[in-house]
Amino acid sequence: MxxxxxxxxxxxxxxxxxxxxxxxxxxxxxxxxxxxxxxxxxLKDDRNCVTCVRYETSDCANPQKAAPGMLCSHWAPQNASA
Structure with a gap:
């Protein structure tokens, strides 16, 4: 698919x-x-830790590894507007 x-x-x-x-x-x-x-x-394709709503928060999935330029499967956009 x-x-x-x-x-x-x-x-x-x-x-x-x-x-x-x-x-x-x-x-x-x-x-x-x-x-x-x-x-x-x-469409904006700026997906990395810095643009993630979870970056540097307690619900970050990878707090020891999260850094600018990196991306994980738990990424969530800061602004989800159309």
Whole structure:
């Protein structure tokens, strides 16, 4: 099975603040998609300990190894906004 970016509202340029679709004028969630879907031009690919919400906290999975530039399977983004 291949891994793909989802064609849903969270990856769409038409998603405005407050999870409102600027095309349809309704509140949506990431389980929605439509024929007006327009993929965001660029997704951030800056994944490492520094951009992890768990970095230098008590719930870091690898506190002895965590350092800028490193990445583990427990990474969680600091800002999960669309």
């Amino acid at each position: 291949s891994i793909r970016l989802a064609n849903n509202c969270s990856n769409c340029e038409n998603l405005m603040e407050g999870s409102v679709c600027k095309v349809h004028g309704v509140k949506v969630s990431n389980s929605y998609t439509c024929d007006s879907f327009d993929m965001k031009a660029a």
